[in-house]
Amino acid sequence: MTVAIEVKGLHKSYGSVEAVAGIDLTVEVGEVFALLGPNGAGKTTTVEILEGYRERSAGDVSVLGYDPAKRERAFRRRIGIVLQSTGIDPYLTVRETVALYAAYYPAPRDVDEVIEVVGLTEKRDVRVIKLSGGQQRRLDVAIALAGDPELLFLDEPTTGFDPGARRNAWEIVRNLTALRKTVFLTTHYMDEAQHLASRVAVIARGKIVAEGPPSTLGGRAAAATIVRFGVSEHADELPEVARDARRVAGRMELSTTEPTHVLHELTSWAVTRGIELDALEVVRPSLEDVYLELTGGEAGAV
Amino acid sequence: MSDPGLLLLQVRFTNRAFWRNPASAFFTFAFPLMFLVIFTSLLGSGELEVAPGIVIQQDRYYVAAMGTFAVISATYTNLAISLTFTRDLGILKRTRGTPLPGWIYLSGRVVHAVLISLLLVVITSAFGILVYSADVPTGAALGQFLITVMIGASAFSALGLATTAIVPNAEAAPPIVNAIILPLLFLSGVFIPIQESSPQWMKTVGDIFPVKHFVEATMGSFYGAPLSFDWFDVAIVAAWGVAGLLLAIFFFSWEPRK
Numbered sequence: 001m002t003v004a005i006e007v008k009g010l011h012k013s014y015g016s017v018e019a020v021a022g023i024d025l026t027v028e029v030g031e032v033f034a035l036l037g038p039n040g041a042g043k044t045t046t047v048e049i050l051e052g053y054r055e056r057s058a059g060d061v062s063v064l065g066y067d068p069a070k071r072e073r074a075f076r077r078r079i080g081i082v083l084q085s086t087g088i089d090p091y092l093t094v095r096e097t098v099a100l101y102a103a104y105y106p107a108p109r110d111v112d113e114v115i116e117v118v119g120l121t122e123k124r125d126v127r128v129i130k131l132s133g134g135q136q137r138r139l140d141v142a143i144a145l146a147g148d149p150e151l152l153f154l155d156e157p158t159t160g161f162d163p164g165a166r167r168n169a170w171e172i173v174r175n176l177t178a179l180r181k182t183v184f185l186t187t188h189y190m191d192e193a194q195h196l197a198s199r200v201a202v203i204a205r206g207k208i209v210a211e212g213p214p215s216t217l218g219g220r221a222a223a224a225t226i227v228r229f230g231v232s233e234h235a236d237e238l239p240e241v242a243r244d245a246r247r248v249a250g251r252m253e254l255s256t257t258e259p260t261h262v263l264h265e266l267t268s269w270a271v272t273r274g275i276e277l278d279a280l281e282v283v284r285p286s287l288e289d290v291y292l293e294l295t296g297g298e299a300g301a302v
Numbered sequence: 303m304s305d306p307g308l309l310l311l312q313v314r315f316t317n318r319a320f321w322r323n324p325a326s327a328f329f330t331f332a333f334p335l336m337f338l339v340i341f342t343s344l345l346g347s348g349e350l351e352v353a354p355g356i357v358i359q360q361d362r363y364y365v366a367a368m369g370t371f372a373v374i375s376a377t378y379t380n381l382a383i384s385l386t387f388t389r390d391l392g393i394l395k396r397t398r399g400t401p402l403p404g405w406i407y408l409s410g411r412v413v414h415a416v417l418i419s420l421l422l423v424v425i426t427s428a429f430g431i432l433v434y435s436a437d438v439p440t441g442a443a444l445g446q447f448l449i450t451v452m453i454g455a456s457a458f459s460a461l462g463l464a465t466t467a468i469v470p471n472a473e474a475a476p477p478i479v480n481a482i483i484l485p486l487l488f489l490s491g492v493f494i495p496i497q498e499s500s501p502q503w504m505k506t507v508g509d510i511f512p513v514k515h516f517v518e519a520t521m522g523s524f525y526g527a528p529l530s531f532d533w534f535d536v537a538i539v540a541a542w543g544v545a546g547l548l549l550a551i552f553f554f555s556w557e558p559r560k
Contacts, residue, residue, distance in 0.1 A: 051399060052399070053395070053398070053399070053557075073401045073403065076399065076400060076401040077401045079399075081396075081399040083392065083395065083396060083399070085392050086392065087388075087392020087393040087394075087395060087396045088391075088393065089315075089319050089388070089393055090323075090391075091318070091319040091322035091323050092315065092318065092319055092322075096315065096318070100311065100315050101400060103303050103311055104303075104308070104400045104401050104402040105400075105401060127322070143396070147400070147401070
């Protein structure tokens, strides 16, 4: 089997509110798939349906060949879950906690090895109540890994982390891909999706608005290249290719799908006239630009 | 690991966490013994007419009464409050996402609570025997006493699970649970014996709920003559336990209430 998760026409309503409004997803075995979207877009509802916590209103869902809504024990033996909020017994130690959860699975990983993977070896005999928030989150991941799952769900794993802690968490997730684990990740950070995922689906208001590898996300909008340059004189004599350039923050800016041609024309024009194009810049739109465009500018809403 | 093995593991880890939590260890464990000393010291070793012609020793009465209080605290109060906390912390939700069957998790908690209450009954009894020269029940009375304690502990555990369904969040748990159980403990003669002269409404209320029946069955088997043991009391306690279990099955929530 090469398909780990298959979702078709998934709907979930809470009363009259439609949290998930018909989404289709396919996640291949061994890939890191990110569901990216602003808060309230339907990410957690979707992932909790896939984990078996919520029942769907309509649609077909298959996770590792199981219907998660049936909550079969065999299904739960093969997945690992990191929920959005941590919940760990405060009075057990790190090692006791991992050992307890490992015992629920038929073929668990070595407890000390899992603790090592998340970097808590020094804290193994410390009670959970004494751990920092970031350390508890790492323990969360350790618990999810304890049963050696084929498929790992991570619901906003780094929300509230400082930059250093986020880098550490990313490192842990990247190590998982080396083990051919499938990872289903939700996040509202674009850079997180970009760093970790081989494929990203952007969700907004319960619908998938874009899907693909991070580099091609957003289709034509993302395929365009932006050329910016400063020109103090002769701005009204620009060549044909730059006729649509707009003045943005003191510089001219234009968007093109043929950057080589545009640059050739533009620089030839400048050289002929002996003009220097100040601060000439050729950039691809960041995933953040694409994301803001796709989700209707709700990205900053936290 | 097999299911019975997992159940044992749950009991062991629940026990470990229980003793490391100063609040649970203190309120569940030290409270009944403290009350036993306070009540007997305060009210002395006088005599008490509980029914026409039936006179009992106050201090020996409290040994049995505090035994029932210990069982109810360790099962009903402890489970209703601590399970609400584990629910709000998200521990129950997390457990629900693992292959561990929910019934094993909850059975682990209940078995632990019942074992703690048995331990408390033994300590309370030993204390009563040493300090207040209470008699240990023997023969048939001992059997009746042990069955009563076991059924009582199980029934009050089930009622504790059911109570979590009406508790909206962890902060509300102690006041709600105490608002339910404290008046019942008073109306059922746990702290102050119900006497011949006690108001009728109080006796009627006590007769409806399981606490008084549990106290009377415990008293009848532990104290012995002139008090009598009646299986009817045990049956009422068991019926409440079954009702609690059914409510828990239908309304128990694994996720925090929103």
